[in-house]
Amino acid sequence: MVNSGPTAPRVGILAVQGDVGAHAGVLEALGCEATEVLREKDLDGLEGLILPGGESTTISRGIERLRLAGPIRSFAASGGRILGTCAGAILLAREVENHPVACLGLLDVVAVRNAYGTQVDSFATRPDPGGAPELADLDLVFIRAPRLRRPGPGIEVLLRHEGWPVLVREGRIWAATFHPELRGDSRVHRRWLGEALSG
């Protein structure tokens, strides 16, 4: 992966399975160094970690086999930024309502998998009015997407669609049920990385 200067922030992407390359493209457009994470040591020195889109059962099996749940939780506890998109959002949740997978429990929401149906029900749209103003015209691409329910008091909802939270944060942990990495629009990644980009 390319396009990194000596001071470029290093951002890891969990590379068990999923659209790792799409996230790497966005990160590189922002001047970050994108690296693949498959081992505990791969988390060293990262400004942030992305849990990409993909299949949440596949990725959760990989996290178990590689014993990465503990190290990822430690990364979060030590102030590391984490962004989960779609499958990644499911993995960050405190629990999954249907078709359970082993969650990391880093975000105080409940995930509902395949909440909109199968692939023929996948769609693209715009967020409800009243969300984060600088993201008001963001294209939201939902692919076999989950819904997030019962957000805890620490959850800030940045964007909604038809009333459902679709972009949320709890401190430095962010989750999107859509795919901000697919349209080449770097605004969500930019906001998530915040001062790590300018510093």
Next chain:
Amino acid sequence: MREQQAGSGSGRTTAEAFEIKVGLAEMLKGGVIMDVTTPEQARIAEDAGAAAVMALERVPADIRREGGVARMASIEVIEAIQRAVSIPVMAKCRIGHVAEARVLEALGVDFIDESEVLTPADDAHHIDKHPFRSPFVCGARNLGEAMRRIGEGAAMIRTKGEAGSGNIVEAVRHLRAVTGEIRSLAASPPEELMARARDLGAPYELVRQVARSGRLPVPNFAAGGIATPADAALCMALGAEAVFVGSGIFKSEDPAARARAVVRATTHWKDPEEVLAASRGLGSAMPGIEMETLAEHERLAKRGW
């Protein structure tokens, strides 16, 4: 049932519809898609970490052995598998059989494989895939064939390989053909691209796009003959972005262990230690077939054009 009419693609613009279809293919990257014939097999595949399953009535090795006309799987088989798992469920229709494809779309399958493994319904034309809401995957032996299928609306390309053979040689040939032809296109000056489009039998605009970007506009997966973790790692090393395993899992001695092993080798294809660990203790692989022993009419990859 959904309010959209099957095969109509209503409610999406063409470009947006295509993007949404390719989006699911993107999500399957780095994963293993496994052929299954029962809900029990589907659950074994999901538990092992498969990124999707292909619902079939018979795996290719059995289709090859038993002969006869191979058609879309029965509705009951597909529905039982859809109920059994939460990962995407794909299903195959015959080449050119638009009515089978519409049935699969109405069933809400996540991906339709217009597949040479089934007996072709049309020996001259493939399905016009653009009007569908369901994404399609199609097999290809070379870049021209891949581009013709993309031109018709396929959202994912896979090698044809030689399904049900347990022999990786054809998948390797097809992967090398596609990647080699892409490299050659990317090195061609613009004035040569029309002649290349003519020689490839491919749409000119796609030829220009691939020459510019150096890659297909849709994900490129491997299929046909993958039987071991090392086979999967080989395909990834040759540029495949994910792998389909057909008969290789459930025609082996220990399907659950082999399924986990192929998933592991696909994730860690760059790491020989991991592929080694994945290759231990699997029992015997499916029996394989030497290409020379297959008569021309027994070669599934020759179906379609």
